[in-house]
Amino acid sequence: xxxxxxxxxxxxxxxxTAAPAAAERPRDQDRAFQATREGRSxxxxxxxxxxxxxxxxxxxxxxxFNGRTYRLKFMRGGRVIWVDVDASTGRVVGRSGD
Numbered sequence: 362x363x364x365x366x367x368x369x370x371x372x373x374x375x376x377x378t379a380a381p382a383a384a385e386r387p388r389d390q391d392r393a394f395q396a397t398r399e400g401r402s403x404x405x406x407x408x409x410x411x412x413x414x415x416x417x418x419x420x421x422x423x424x425x426f427n428g429r430t431y432r433l434k435f436m437r438g439g440r441v442i443w444v445d446v447d448a449s450t451g452r453v454v455g456r457s458g459d
Contacts, residue, residue, distance in 0.1 A: 393426040393448075402448035405431065411451050412444055430454065 396402035405424060408431050413421060419435035419442060426432075426448070435442040445455035 389424070389426040392428060393424075393431075396426075396428065396448060402426075403451050408446050408448070408451055409433070412446060412453065415453075416442070416444070 393402060393405060397404050405426075409421075409424075412433055416435050416437075419437035422434040422436055422441075424431050424433050429448055431446045431448055433444045433446065435444065440458055442458040443456065444453060446452065447454050
């Protein structure tokens with residue numbers, strides 16, 4: 362009886378840990394890669410080459426991708442700066458935190 366219960370608990374634990382993987386939303390990098398492959402977005406390195414030189418003195422912390430825009434995160438003097446860039450054109454469409 363104890364072995365059956367142990368096997369049951371192991372099966373439940375395996376099902377619980379496997380379920381979130383199947384239900385996960387695509388990651389930013391996966392969506393960005395797909396958009397680039399389909400021609401809806403410029404590659405991130407190209408976007409970064411356009412924006413980073415204009416952010417003199419700010420530390421680049423990384424990107425987010427929502428399907429239409431990249432949001433690049435910077436830090437300067439303890440303040441967070443967000444730069445929103447149109448993914449298809451590379452044009453800066455918004456900036457906050459300056």
